[in-house]
Amino acid sequence: MSKLVSIRGAVTASDNKQSITNAAVRLADRLYFKNGITDNDVVSVYFTVTPDLTAYSAARAVRESGHNVPFMSGVEPVVDGGLKGCIRMMITAYSDNPARHVYLNGARALRGDIAGNYAIALDGPSGAGKSTVAKLVADALKITYLDTGALYRALGLKCLNEKVDTTNAQAVENCLKDAKVDIEYVNGAQRVMLDGDDVSGKIRTPEVSMAASVTSAMPYVRAKLLGIQREIATNSSVILDGRDIGTVVLPNAEFKFFLTASAEVRAKRRFDELTAKGQSVVYDDVYNDVVQRDKNDSTRAVAPLKQAFDAELVDSDDMTAEQVAAFIVARVSGDVQ
Ligand code: DC
Numbered sequence: 179m180s181k182l183v184s185i186r187g188a189v190t191a192s193d194n195k196q197s198i199t200n201a202a203v204r205l206a207d208r209l210y211f212k213n214g215i216t217d218n219d220v221v222s223v224y225f226t227v228t229p230d231l232t233a234y235s236a237a238r239a240v241r242e243s244g245h246n247v248p249f250m251s252g253v254e255p256v257v258d259g260g261l262k263g264c265i266r267m268m269i270t271a272y273s274d275n276p277a278r279h280v281y282l283n284g285a286r287a288l289r290g291d292i293a294g295n296y297a298i299a300l301d302g303p304s305g306a307g308k309s310t311v312a313k314l315v316a317d318a319l320k321i322t323y324l325d326t327g328a329l330y331r332a333l334g335l336k337c338l339n340e341k342v343d344t345t346n347a348q349a350v351e352n353c354l355k356d357a358k359v360d361i362e363y364v365n366g367a368q369r370v371m372l373d374g375d376d377v378s379g380k381i382r383t384p385e386v387s388m389a390a391s392v393t394s395a396m397p398y399v400r401a402k403l404l405g406i407q408r409e410i411a412t413n414s415s416v417i418l419d420g421r422d423i424g425t426v427v428l429p430n431a432e433f434k435f436f437l438t439a440s441a442e443v444r445a446k447r448r449f450d451e452l453t454a455k456g457q458s459v460v461y462d463d464v465y466n467d468v469v470q471r472d473k474n475d476s477t478r479a480v481a482p483l484k485q486a487f488d489a490e491l492v493d494s495d496d497m498t499a500e501q502v503a504a505f506i507v508a509r510v511s512g513d514v515q
Contacts, residue, residue, distance in 0.1 A: 180272040182221070185213055188266045188285035195234040202236035202265050203243045204488075205282055209269055211430050212278040217247050221270040225251035228264045236265045261285060282432060284511060298417040298510060299424035302437035303483060304387070304471050305444030307499050308419035311437065314503035315417050319510060324361065324410050325368055326420035326427070327390070329403045331381035332359045332372045334390030344392045351398045359403070361410065384452075384459065384467060391471045394421075395478035421475055424486030433510050434489035437502065441468050443495050 187209045191201035202225075210216065223245075225237045237251040254266070264285060281289050298315065300308050309325050316323035333354055337344050342353045360371040369378045380386070393399050400422075407427045410416060418427065424434035439447075445465035452459045475483040485491060490509070494502050 180219070180274055183213075183271060183273045183275075183277040185209055185215075185269040185271060185273075185277040185279060186267070186289075187269075187280040187282070188261075188264055188289070189282040190261060190263045190284040191231060191236075191265055192263060193231055193233045198231060198234045198236055198265070199239040199242075201283070202239045202267075205265065205267055205280060206240045206243070206245065207488075208280045208282065208430070208432065209267060212280055213269075213271070213273055214275065215269075215271050215273055217245055219271045219273060220247040221272070222248040222250065223270075224268045225249065226254045226266045227251070228260065228262060229253050229256060230262055231265065236267075280432070283509075295412070295415045296433070296510075297411050297415070297428050297431040298433040298435070298506065299428050299431040299486070299489065300417060300419040300435050300437060300506075301421055301423050301425070301483070301485070301489065302419075302435075303421075303444065303468075303475065304391075305448045305468055306437045306439050307447060307494055307502065308437055310499040311494075311502045311506065312417045312419040314499060315506050315510075318503065318507045319415070319417075321415040321417060322363070322410065323368060324407065324416055324418045326403070326407055326418055326423065328368065328370045328378070328381060329359050329361075329406065330390040330394040330399065331386050332370050332377055333357060333399055333402070334388075334393050335377055335381050335386050336372055337393055338385060338389050344389050347396045347398065350393050350396055354399065354402065357402075359406065361406070382455070383457070384463070387467065387471065391474045395474060395480060397480045400426075400481055421483040422481035424489045425484055426481045429486070433506075434486050435492055435506060435509075436485040436489040437492045437494055439494045441465065441472065444468050 187205050189201040189205040191197045227236055237249040241249060261284060300312050302308050312323050336357050337350055337353055340353050342349045358373050362369045362371055369376050411428055424431060445468045449461050449464045492502055
């Protein structure tokens with residue numbers, strides 16, 4: 179039975195038309211999406227903006243983005259210590275669920291009490307530096323990090339251990355049917371458990387990389403790992419890195435980034451990483467692996483590597499992991515418009 183609910187949200191913007199439009203439309207999209215509502219459910223929408231946002235009307239921007247409901251807008255009185263450049267929305271709507279409020283960018287600080295958990299989706303090709311960046315971001319924001327590639331690697335390892343032909347989807351499914359993959363956090367670090375054993379150290383070999391790349395294209399494998407990824411994301415604020423986080427696993431993540439770099443730069447990083455771990459590898463092999471995995475990951479039929487339409491592209495060719503992490507932290511904290 180639908181009930182009338184008041185759904186609240188806020189976002190910060192700079193005082194120019196583009197920024198106000200982007201922020202207001204994004205906030206409206208999130209509010210509708212998170213609450214599973216359409217214009218048909220909405221009774222009215224009320225906007226307020228702080229007096230420093232004069233370049234454009236947030237309500238008008240949302241109306242121009244295609245919404246056709248009764249809008250009302252007003253300017254807020256200045257509040258001591260209040261956020262600057264803030265757009266607030268209150269939607270009155272019929273919904274089957276309790277209201278899910280949305281606070282984006284710096285507005286999160288405003289209502290940490292009702293903002294709830296948030297998710298950062300960090301997708302991109304192998305070797306783009308996702309896991310290094312994700313760890314730095316998680317540390318800085320004190321949120322949980324989930325390296326989803328490790329889950330696929332654990333299943334790839336199981337196939338290798340059992341000498342299964344990884345190109346045979348039925349054989350892979352039979353092998354993995356009873357496999358139990360789990361994540362544990364020990365002193366803040368992620369450990370991957372396969373059938374009760376900690377395999378975190380064993381999943382970082384080129385053989386496991388290739389097995390995971392092949393088996394992760396199989397619908398059975400993806401379906402098996404979807405639940406655990408979503409469960410971790412609903413229990414706390416998280417950053418997940420992977421290939422399809424923003425498109426499939428968490429399509430309503432509050433923040434989405436697509437991190438990339440050229441194949442040469444990525445191969446060099448992977449080469450340095452493996453060499454530092456004492457593995458003897460040849461650069462050309464690592465480069466060919468990167469190219470091959472890119473091809474596997476982006477051409478597969480199920481959940482291919484793809485930038486979500488609402489993800490922000492970050493090219494890290496000329497950026498250190500620290501710089502990428504600082505950019506994401508600033509974006510999430512609302513310091514970058
Ligand atoms: O990020 P990684 O190299 O640890 O990932 C290992 C493999 O798993 C990679 O080839 C792509 C796949 N993968 C995936 O398909 N979806 C994810 N969310 C994460 C990884």
